[in-house]
Amino acid sequence: MGRAAGATPTRSSLVVLLFAAAVASAAEADVRVVLPSAGPSSSRHPCLDNPPDMTATGAEAGHVVEDYYGLDAYLTGSHGASRAVILASDYYGFQAPKLRKIADQVAAVGYFVVVPDLLRGDPYKDGISFSEWLKRHSPDDAAKMVMELIAALRKAGKTVDVGGYCWGAKVAVDLAKTGKIQAVVISHPALVTVDDIKEVKCPIEVLGGEYDTISPPKLIHQFESALEQEGTDHLVKIFPRAAHGFACRYNSSDPFAVKIAVEARLDMISWFDKHLKH
Template structure:
């Protein structure tokens, strides 16, 4: 099972938990990106960022391609590990769990969302999510997408929204203008426009999780 101690912030003890996934090494290495988990903890959640890659995250600009890396770090295995972590959290007294997935993690979270193991989910610039995935979702789902992300074009997001609404699954889908894939966790923190867009997405994520997890 992944080491859930990789980054945990429990500023406030609560009976609700949040956990998050990302593909890239810098999510753990850059302090300003850890602020996402800190923001969640400050909102009263037990925030957990598991290491699903066992110390072997994808690193851009190396000889290993994403396709090669995925052979040993697929999202099917990721979703199994996520289910184990959820069970461990609940076994320790957590009553409600919410999940947010960034990039690779979006695909993991959408798989977990096909069960009632979590109360709500957020996908931020998700990768490889299909209409079939969305049609199987059972819990409230928010998708925060980038206008310039070829993986989630506007017409596909519209289909996602229609499918969720048809299945009576609460949903919130938002396209952020003039941003690229990864803008919520990989941005220039000296660029006020980039920071504003990222922080807006973080707030949207928090609002969605608070809406559903704090009902418990």
């Protein structure tokens, strides 16, 4: 362990509960939580800054398979690999070119990588109400969608770990509570609470940014303290001068941003290499 740096709730009510829990954890860590605007979105919200250019396609090494264990998915790498990685997207979904590029780069070092469409064909699009859209996409529900895929990969003899970005970090943490994955890496997490972190049952790497206002350094260190108290194998790293989205929605024309994104990817792969069984 260590640091490198009565009624069943509706989906809408689950999202409300998630935000309430996030606020509670932030209060415990003495930080401010940035919540989505009730009106039309704007790039002012950190989770929506620097949206991906969906036209930048054509360079993918993998391919999309429909209904892959219940979800459309981008697959890359050798199906015969004994090590599998699932990448959970942010609000912009599994089609984001930079996310697919990350998947290809992870696959290039020997992993079979799956990027499932956890938003079921409904990624966030600028100009609509973020909060209304979010009500349709509970990360808890998304984590349940992935269980069939995880079971299939394990049945095929593969070890499985998960990387999650922003919203997908909450999905990854929920999966880390199940005892079914080998290791997890979360980058610039959103909606993740201290209580969530306490329930993690596998080695976890947390990558945060100095300028991230969604999960600021104080909250990231609160996660670290919880992991230490629980005795969970972990690594926590905060990238200097990095804002929310640094790992998968970086500005390609900014050399510093590219450097941070590359470092975050290599850190993730190193964590996978350390903890996945060969």
